[in-house]
Amino acid sequence: MSEYIKRNRHRVIIMGLLLISIAVWSAVFRMPDGSLHIKVFDVGQGDSIFIRTPAGYKILIDGGSNDKVLDYLGKQLPFFDKTLDLVVLTHPQSDHLAGLIEVAKRYEIKRLWVSYSENDTAQYSEWENVLGTQGLEGRVVWSGDQLIFSDNVVLQVQWPREESASDDLNTTSIVILIDYKDFEGLLTGDADNQVQPYTELTSEVEFLKVPHHGAKTALDKAFTSKLSPEISVISVGSRNRYGHPAQNTIDLLKSLGSELHRTDEDGTVEIVTDGSSWYTKIER
């Protein structure tokens, strides 16, 4: 064997080892770390929230209005991991649905929760087609349904109620209380003050995903005061045409002393908790 070939072979082996070690380390950094992570992705005008439980279960709530979610998911998961344990479509409007269509094409979704509502759009038909192609069927969930993970993270559906029926898609949003030890968070889709209180919830929550991108009608004052969220996150696009978030909504949350973040200013917002204390990380 010539010296030239030998040297090149060494180089190839070293490069190969380097790539393997990069892949292993990037996977290690994404391993479960015993904490609950909630990431409100900066997807522009829309919602997409990724949750990794302490044992590493992966939950995606909504997909935003474009395919940005694919990049974010790619960064959360090692390249070989294309599974999600639970995906929730809170309601079938474009700013929550569009990204999920792309996710459903590329990821194995083990469980899918959907609201009872449907939408009369070409995009919604595409969603139904993709689900059909993937052999995936959404389960319509109602208040009272729940999912308990082996690491004691509990998702409780708070809304809609079985007797509810509405033409306003926002009010058909699935609302979920996520509970881990002493930490509780309320994930609200676009379910605004028309349907609050969603629930007999009487306890305070640590985290509130502010409904409907912080719209003027996002929050019922009495309900929000009862929740008294320690941290609130508004998922909203910069310079959006709806004027979200509204000043009255911001003022209400500030008057309650809530630590307020918004994705148009802070980028992706992450809440990390061990079930007793929590902290936030913002992208910018």
Ligand SMILES: [Zn+2]
């Ligand atoms: Zn929305």
